[in-house]
Amino acid sequence: MKIGIIGCGNISRTYFNNAKRFGGLELVACTDIVMEAAEAKAKEYGVKAMKVDELLADESIGMVINLTVPQAHTEVNLKALNAGKHVYCEKPFTLNLAEASKALDLAKRRKLRIGSAPDTFLGAGYQTCRSLIEEGKIGRPIAGTVVMLCRGPEKWHPNAPMFYQKGAGPMFDIGPYYMTALVSLLGPAKSVSGYASKAFEERTGGAGAFAGKKFKVETPTHYSGTVEFGCGALVNVAISFDIHRGAHNPVEIYGTEGSLICPDPNTFGGPVKLYQPWMKDWTECNLTHRYAENSRMLGAADMVAAQKSGRPHRCSGELARHVLELMLAFEEASKTGKKYTMKTSCQIPKPMDASLPEGTLD
Numbered sequence: 001m002k003i004g005i006i007g008c009g010n011i012s013r014t015y016f017n018n019a020k021r022f023g024g025l026e027l028v029a030c031t032d033i034v035m036e037a038a039e040a041k042a043k044e045y046g047v048k049a050m051k052v053d054e055l056l057a058d059e060s061i062g063m064v065i066n067l068t069v070p071q072a073h074t075e076v077n078l079k080a081l082n083a084g085k086h087v088y089c090e091k092p093f094t095l096n097l098a099e100a101s102k103a104l105d106l107a108k109r110r111k112l113r114i115g116s117a118p119d120t121f122l123g124a125g126y127q128t129c130r131s132l133i134e135e136g137k138i139g140r141p142i143a144g145t146v147v148m149l150c151r152g153p154e155k156w157h158p159n160a161p162m163f164y165q166k167g168a169g170p171m172f173d174i175g176p177y178y179m180t181a182l183v184s185l186l187g188p189a190k191s192v193s194g195y196a197s198k199a200f201e202e203r204t205g206g207a208g209a210f211a212g213k214k215f216k217v218e219t220p221t222h223y224s225g226t227v228e229f230g231c232g233a234l235v236n237v238a239i240s241f242d243i244h245r246g247a248h249n250p251v252e253i254y255g256t257e258g259s260l261i262c263p264d265p266n267t268f269g270g271p272v273k274l275y276q277p278w279m280k281d282w283t284e285c286n287l288t289h290r291y292a293e294n295s296r297m298l299g300a301a302d303m304v305a306a307q308k309s310g311r312p313h314r315c316s317g318e319l320a321r322h323v324l325e326l327m328l329a330f331e332e333a334s335k336t337g338k339k340y341t342m343k344t345s346c347q348i349p350k351p352m353d354a355s356l357p358e359g360t361l362d
């Protein structure tokens with residue numbers, strides 16, 4: 001499968017580097033609305049820089065990886081599908097449910113694949129957690145916690161206001177990792193009760209062109225609530241850009257027979273810790289799967305392999321749409337003061353096969 005990257009910013013470097021690790025695909029071209037960005041990456045990685053429309057018109061390119069900014073995801077996804085390309089998009093998949101469904105429907109009509117990051121849940125850490133749960137090590141999952149507390153990225157990021165626009169904030173920037181990881185372990189969600197708030201109306205940039213400059217916060221920056229999963233588990237969630245420091249584990253899952261500390265789902269590795277009632281303390285578990293290092297591109301490579309063998313790809317558009325609805329549900333429940341009942345669902349992605357060699361997905 002010949003692949004073209006659209007969007008040659010920060011994260012594209014990781015995709016260019018990691019593409020070499022997977023069989024069955026070849027990165028051949030890249031583009032960006034800023035052509036100098038595309039030309040620089042093309043030169044560095046030995047691919048062809050093309051204008052966006054030129055790349056989409058190239059019939060030898062079968063798939064597009066969309067690494068543009070979130071506000072451009074849908075426009076680029078639809079354009080690429082209309083040009084007959086399979087599409088893999090960075091997170092967040094889209095900014096509203098209607099856009100997500102539009103892309104999924106178009107892909108279905110055109111018999112094309114559509115998938116989305118995050119793919120971190122396919123890494124060694126979360127695949128190990130999933131094996132432990134499926135082996136019954138914690139019994140039936142009944143509850144859990146998700147905690148991602150920080151003060152936000154404006155002190156160090158050169159384009160800080162981007163993180164505080166509508167459709168950004170901690171839920172859309174970091175939430176996809178946590179929500180996708182939860183769905184991969186517990187299955188689809190059933191309802192959400194929650195709150196969304198904002199502790200600061202203005203923030204001050206600390207780096208680049210925005211250093212010392214004040215800008216308006218246009219999104220909630222603190223989310224708190226409970227997700228009820230179809231399996232019955234209730235997970236308490238706190239996701240925030242308003243908190244100087246917290247000291248909780250990122251994800252904990254509690255079962256009838258034990259408890260699991262899961263790793264930061266914005267990484268591919270561990271640690272994974274298990275507690276069973278006969279143990280003195282938490283026990284760190286060996287990781288049972290591959291891809292413990294930053295392997296962004298794994299989801300796209302899985303989509304290529306799945307397309308070839310005819311199986312469903314793991315980072316599916318349906319999973320991304322369900323995660324999107326889950327993230328939107330906190331603000332909706334907060335606005336209405338009512339529990340939000342989920343309308344979408346998805347298949348739990350098939351576990352990764354630990355016996356396959358590095359770079360092979362089937």
Ligand SMILES: NC(=O)c1ccc[n+]([C@@H]2O[C@H](COP(=O)([O-])OP(=O)(O)OC[C@H]3O[C@@H](n4cnc5c(N)ncnc54)[C@H](O)[C@@H]3O)[C@@H](O)[C@H]2O)c1
Nearest residue numbers: 007008009010011032033034067068069070072090091092
């Ligand atoms: N930077 C990270 O560490 C990171 C990690 C994981 C995921 N992501 C996600 O990846 C995506 C890109 O992030 P980034 O940090 O690389 O952003 P970035 O701002 O560094 O790069 C985005 C690039 O897309 C280009 N672009 C914007 N609109 C376009 C359009 N319509 N057509 C073509 N090109 C367009 C921009 O010119 C820019 O070069 C985001 O969705 C982000 O959430 C980023």
